[in-house]
Structure formats: C-alpha cells, structure tokens
Amino acid sequence: xxxxxxxxxxxHRRLVRHTLDLKLSPYAYIAPFFLLFCAFGVFPxxxxxWVSLHEWTLTSDVHTFIGAxxxxxLLGDGYFWNATFNTFSIGIxxxxxxxxxxxxLAHLLNRPLRAQTFFRITLLVPNVTSVVAVVVIFxxxxxxxxxLINWMLSWFGIDGVAWAEGTATSHVxxxxxxxxRWTGYNAxxxxxxxxxxxxELYEAATLDGASNLTQLRKITIPMIKPxxxxxxxxxxxxxxxxxAEPLLFGAGSGAGGITSGGPDHxxxxxxxxxxxxxxxxxxxxxxxxxxxxxxxxxVLAAGVNYLLTRRMGGAFK
Amino acid sequence: xxxxxxxxxxxxxAFFSIFPLYYSVVVASRHNSALAEVPPxxxxxxxxxxxxxxxxxxxxxxxxxxxxxLVAGSIAVAVMFFSTLAGFAFAKLSFxxxxxxxxxxxxxxxxxxxxxIIPLYMLMVKIEWTGSMxxxxxxxxxNAFGVFFMTQYLSRALPTELLEAGRxxxxxxxxxFWHVVLPTARPxxxxxxxxxxxxxxxxxxxxxxxxxxxxxxxxxxxxxLASGYVNDYVLGLAGxxxxxxxxxxxxxxLGKQIIGGIMQGAVKG
Numbered sequence: 001x002x003x004x005x006x007x008x009x010x011x012h013r014r015l016v017r018h019t020l021d022l023k024l025s026p027y028a029y030i031a032p033f034f035l036l037f038c039a040f041g042v043f044p045x046x047x048x049x050w051v052s053l054h055e056w057t058l059t060s061d062v063h064t065f066i067g068a069x070x071x072x073x074l075l076g077d078g079y080f081w082n083a084t085f086n087t088f089s090i091g092i093x094x095x096x097x098x099x100x101x102x103x104x105l106a107h108l109l110n111r112p113l114r115a116q117t118f119f120r121i122t123l124l125v126p127n128v129t130s131v132v133a134v135v136v137i138f139x140x141x142x143x144x145x146x147x148l149i150n151w152m153l154s155w156f157g158i159d160g161v162a163w164a165e166g167t168a169t170s171h172v173x174x175x176x177x178x179x180x181r182w183t184g185y186n187a188x189x190x191x192x193x194x195x196x197x198x199x200e201l202y203e204a205a206t207l208d209g210a211s212n213l214t215q216l217r218k219i220t221i222p223m224i225k226p227x228x229x230x231x232x233x234x235x236x237x238x239x240x241x242x243x244a245e246p247l248l249f250g251a252g253s254g255a256g257g258i259t260s261g262g263p264d265h266x267x268x269x270x271x272x273x274x275x276x277x278x279x280x281x282x283x284x285x286x287x288x289x290x291x292x293x294x295x296x297x298x299v300l301a302a303g304v305n306y307l308l309t310r311r312m313g314g315a316f317k
Numbered sequence: 318x319x320x321x322x323x324x325x326x327x328x329x330x331a332f333f334s335i336f337p338l339y340y341s342v343v344v345a346s347r348h349n350s351a352l353a354e355v356p357p358x359x360x361x362x363x364x365x366x367x368x369x370x371x372x373x374x375x376x377x378x379x380x381x382x383x384x385x386x387l388v389a390g391s392i393a394v395a396v397m398f399f400s401t402l403a404g405f406a407f408a409k410l411s412f413x414x415x416x417x418x419x420x421x422x423x424x425x426x427x428x429x430x431x432x433x434i435i436p437l438y439m440l441m442v443k444i445e446w447t448g449s450m451x452x453x454x455x456x457x458x459x460n461a462f463g464v465f466f467m468t469q470y471l472s473r474a475l476p477t478e479l480l481e482a483g484r485x486x487x488x489x490x491x492x493x494f495w496h497v498v499l500p501t502a503r504p505x506x507x508x509x510x511x512x513x514x515x516x517x518x519x520x521x522x523x524x525x526x527x528x529x530x531x532x533x534x535x536x537x538x539x540x541x542l543a544s545g546y547v548n549d550y551v552l553g554l555a556g557x558x559x560x561x562x563x564x565x566x567x568x569x570x571l572g573k574q575i576i577g578g579i580m581q582g583a584v585k586g
Binding site: 029032037041043048051105117119120121122133137140145185188189191233237241244251258271274275295 | 319320323324326327330331333334335337338340341344352353355356357399402403405406407410411412415418422425427428429430431432433434435436437438439440455456458459460461464489490491494515518519521522526535536539540543544550553554557560561564565568569572573575576579580581
C-alpha cells in the first residue's frame with residue numbers, strides 16, 4: 001500500500017516536472033536575448049529621452065530638469081541643420097547608385113557563369129574589411145598630393161583635387177568608401193532572392209523575344225520586390241547613422257577637425273554631431289536631444305522609402 | 318558576346334574590390350618618401366616588416382590583437398550557443414506568444430541601437446565597466462540576427478519526428494537540446510560563429526567610445542595610428558595590413574560556406 005502511494009507520488013511529481021519543463025523551457029531559452037535587449041537596447045533608448053529633458057553633463061552631478069529647452073536650442077542650431085543636410089546628401093549619394101549597381105551585379109551573377117565562387121568571394125571581400133581599414137586606405141587613395149585618384153585625374157588635366165576640403169568632394173569621397181564596402185554585400189542579398197525566381201518565367205520570356213533588360217525590369221525586379229523593400233529600408237537606416245567614415249576621414253585626411261567632420265563641418269553627419277556633443281563636449285543632455293531628433297529622422301526616412309519602394313511599379317504579385 | 322561582357326564587368330568589379338587592399342600592402346611595404354613619387358609605386362617594396370615593427374612601437378598592438386581575439390572569440394561562442402538555444406525554442410517548441418515574440422525579435426534588428434549609445438555609456442560608467450572588455454562582450458552575447466538565423470535553419474533542418482521520438486523516450490527538453498539539436502545545428506552555427514567573429518573583430522564605434530587607447534582592440538589601435546598629428550599613411554596602412562588582412566585571408570579560404578550562410582539568412586518573407 002505504502003509503496004503504491006509512493007509510486008503514485010513519484011509519478012505525479014514526474015508529471016509536474018514534465019509539464020513545467022514543457023511550459024517553461026521555451027521561455028527560458030529565449031530569455032537571454034530578451035533580457036540582454038532590454039538591458040542594453042531598450043533601456044538606453046528610453047533613458048535617452050529622460051536625459052534629453054535635463055541639463056546633464058559628465059562633470060556635474062546635478063541634473064537640472066529643463067523641459068524641452070534642449071530641443072528648442074537644437075532647432076536653432078546651425079550645425080545641427082548642417083549635419084542633417086550632410087547626412088541626407090551622403091546618404092543619397094552613397095545609397096542610390098549602390099543599390100542600382102547591386103541589382104545589376106546580382107543580375108549578371110544570376111546565370112550560369114564560370115567562377116561563381118570566385119566572383120562572390122571578391123564581391124564580399126570589401127565587406128569583411130573593417131571600416132577603419134577602409135577609411136585609412138581610401139584616405140590615402142583620395143589624398144590631395146600623393147593620392148592615386150588625383151594621379152589618375154591628372155591624366156585628364158584635373159589637378160590637385162582637395163577631396164576632404166570641399167563639401168561636394170568630401171561627400172563623394174565618403175560615399176565612395178560606403179559604396180565600396182556595401183555594394184557586393186547587397187548584390188549577394190539580391191542574388192539570393194533572384195535565385196528563388198522560377199526559371200520558367202525567364203524561359204517563357206526568352207521565347208517571347210524579351211530582351212535581357214526587359215526581363216530584368218519586367219520579371220526579376222517585380223519578383224524580388226520584398227527583398228528590394230527590405231534592403232532599401234535597412235540601407236536607409238544605415239545611411240542615416242553614418243559615423244565612422246566621416247570621423248576617421250577627418251582624422252586621417254589631414255583636413256583637421258576630427259569630431260567636427262572637417263574644419264568647416266563640411267562632412268559632419270548627424271551621428272558624428274551627436275558623438276561630438278556627447279563624447280567630445282560631454283554635454284549628454286543636449287546630445288540625447290539630438291539623438292532623439294535623429295531617431296525621428298531615421299523613422300521618417302525609412303518609412304518614406306519603405307512606402308515608396310512598395311508602391312514602385314510591379315506587375316507580378 | 319553578352320556573356321563575355323558579363324565576365325568583363327564582373328572582372329572589373331573584382332579588380333576594384335581587391336585593388337584597394339593590394340595597394341594598401343604596396344604602401345605599407347614602402348618608405349614614406351616613396352609616396353611622393355610620380356608615378357606612385359604600384360609594386361610592394363621591402364620595408365614591410367620595418368613598418369610593422371614601427372606599428373608595435375607606436376601603439377600597444379600586441380595587446381590590441383590579444384584583446385580583439387578574446388573579445389571576438391567569446392562573443393562568437395556565446396552567440397552560437399544562445400542563438401541555437403533560442404532558435405530551437407522558436408523553431409520547434411510550442412509556447413504562448415511565440416509568433417509575436419519572434420516578430421519582436423526580428424523587428425529589433427531595425428532599431429538604430431547607436432542612438433542609445435550615450436545612456437549605454439553612462440550605464441558602463443556606473444557599473445565601472447569603461448575601459449574593460451566586459452563592456453564589449455556582455456551586451457553582445459546574443460543578438461537578433463543570430464536568433465533569427467538559427468530559427469530559420471532549425472525549422473528546416475531539424476526533423477520534428479526526431480524530437481518526438483526523444484520525448485517518447487522520456488528525454489527532457491534540455492537533453493533534447495544537448496543531444497539532438499546541437500549536433501544538427503552545427504553547420505549553421507559554425508557559419509554564424511564566423512560571421513559573428515568577423516563583425517566583432519571589425520566593430521569600431523562602441524569600442525572607441527568605451528575603451529581607452531592604452532587598452533584597445535585592433536580597430537581602436539588602428540584609429541589611434543590613423544589620427545596622429547603627422548599624416549603617416551605608411552604607419553596606418555602597415556597596421557591595417559597586420560590587423561585586418563589575416564581575417565580577410567581566412568574569409569577567402571572559408572568564403573564559400575560563409576557566403577552560403579549570408580545568402581540563406583537573407584531570404585526573408
């Protein structure tokens with residue numbers, strides 16, 4: 001009798017443990033990600049909002065609540081609007097040609113070619129090069145006196161372009177670095193999507209005499225539209241946060257002004273402006289306000305581009 | 318004809334992809350005075366090791382290499398483990414709120430984390446992690462990309478029957494993870510590990526903010542080299558060659574698998 005009870009109890013306990021295991025294990029397994037994201041992702045973002053309402057510096061322990069004052073100062077800050085302009089300018093110059101080129105390269109790779117692996121690896125090599133290395137290398141290439149690019153331009157009678165000094169030229173130089181690093185990567189993402197397009201569509205189009213370019217426009221692009229929307233959105237978010245390139249370009253080009261993005265702030269992006277406020281001037285309150293406005297811009301730009309690419313023509317569903 | 322044009326275009330792109338790296342080695346192996354020559358030098362010189370020695374004299378580069386190796390290594394191992402764990406739960410276990418939690422996970426990839434960098438730094442000051450490698454490793458132990466990547470792989474590659482058979486034999490969820498899921502996950506986890514290692518090795522902004530030049534990672538040390546008062550391109554590029562070329566060579570050797578991983582992870586909805 002006693003043993004029977006003991007068995008029943010043991011069986012019951014095992015059942016409870018089994019149920020607990022089934023119910024709780026999944027949550028335990030995904031918990032590390034969510035805990036980490038809350039602590040180091042969500043909390044800082046929300047705390048930024050709190051800090052932005054204060055006069056808050058590294059050196060002082062007194063944090064005076066000043067309401068929206070940081071924001072009103074910011075809207076009257078010429079350097080802030082300059083950085084906004086630079087961010088959009090560099091963002092457009094670096095992203096638009098990059099994505100067009102990436103789609104075209106993916107299109108070229110999306111057919112039986114020899115040495116596929118070789119081409120894919122070389123396309124991705126720039127992406128595994130660290131951003132520091134990219135800027136160090138390109139600062140040398142874009143050097144005014146001994147840079148390889150100016151040497152080549154001199155064949156065409158263009159001499160001594162001071163890339164880092166002008167607004168337009170510095171934006172082009174920085175965009176070139178971003179393009180070099182990301183075109184191949186995005187091409188591979190597009191290629192992955194293109195390989196999922198049914199081959200019969202192309203065969204039928206070829207029979208109908210559709211040219212290569214028509215096939216790209218009428219079949220490939222509509223079919224991979226979800227991926228295009230995804231890449232455009234991600235690239236926009238990335239472009240709005242460009243920081244390392246102008247930071248290091250200012251340091252390495254000899255143009256002076258490391259966190260200011262050149263002596264005249266000519267290539268200071270929003271992210272670099274925030275960095276300058278936060279970690280050069282240690283004005284955390286003001287920097288946080290700038291962060292939040294920048295966040296707004298990111299959401300706006302990403303949203304607009306998301307809607308635009310989604311509405312972009314496409315016969316196939 | 319059209320095919321030949323494709324090859325030519327792709328070869329040109331390959332050239333542009335590789336040439337800047339090649340040229341960085343050319344400059345890194347020269348003396349600073351050679352840079353002023355017209356035409357510029359296009360072949361490597363014999364000064365490489367002398368320049369590299371100068372790199373080690375200028376910044377604590379040995380320590381930087383060690384730091385980067387330990388940081389990127391531990392992040393890669395942790396990401397592989399925790400992502401497989403969470404991916405297993407999302408792919409094969411049933412629990413309330415699963416779909417919405419997975420959606421949130423994917424959506425967090427879009428959050429511009431850089432905007433929280435100031436409070437994050439303040440947090441690190443508070444818990445006295447500034448200047449320490451903890452500040453780099455702990456926030457990076459697991460990430461949304463890894464979780465999503467492993468979820469996708471496991472929902473495809475892990476047979477549900479295998480798990481059910483294990484259940485019938487009385488295995489706990491943890492035993493299933495250890496004996497069934499982990500072995501199945503190995504190929505994808507390896508790719509994820511390599512991707513994570515590379516991005517951790519190349520990470521620049523957060524280490525720059527939170528570390529000191531005395532105890533840097535490779536990227537922080539390189540940026541110190543590059544932002545000297547005197548414009549010493551040769552020094553900067555010699556450091557770049559030692560700090561980044563080994564990783565690129567490893568990538569070229571293992572590239573096929575890594576690219577397969579990137580392209581698989583890329584295919585979304």
